[in-house]
Amino acid sequence: MQNTPSPLFCVKCAQPSLVQHGEKAYRCNECDFVYFHNVAAAVGALIVCNGQILLVERAQQPAKGKLDLPGGFVDYNESNEQALKRELLEELQLPVNDMRYLFSCPNRYLYKDIL
Numbered sequence: 172m173q174n175t176p177s178p179l180f181c182v183k184c185a186q187p188s189l190v191q192h193g194e195k196a197y198r199c200n201e202c203d204f205v206y207f208h209n210v211a212a213a214v215g216a217l218i219v220c221n222g223q224i225l226l227v228e229r230a231q232q233p234a235k236g237k238l239d240l241p242g243g244f245v246d247y248n249e250s251n252e253q254a255l256k257r258e259l260l261e262e263l264q265l266p267v268n269d270m271r272y273l274f275s276c277p278n279r280y281l282y283k284d285i286l
């Protein structure tokens with residue numbers, strides 16, 4: 172006798188329509204919501220030059236168009252330092268060799284109006 176897996180319900184539309192979508196996500200077949208099932212570490216850089224702080228404009232939701240520190244999510248098998256160097260190169264074409272740790276803090280990331 173084979174067990175049928177329980178349906179996975181979408182947190183947005185409440186339909187039993189979540190299906191595996193890549194290594195760490197599920198996608199809803201009804202409303203296309205993508206649920207990322209992971210703890211996502213992120214890094215940000217405070218870049219000061221000539222007494223000014225470098226900010227970037229967010230290209231994607233949430234908060235698209237608002238100012239932010241350059242940075243992004245840490246990938247699998249990547250240290251925070253490697254992630255920050257990669258993000259700064261991707262976003263700003265800025266190679267970084269010298270950085271200092273400032274602090275860490277928990278963060279709730281609003282994604283498609285769901286925390």
Ligand SMILES: [Zn+2]
Binds near residue numbers: 182185
């Ligand atoms: Zn849905």
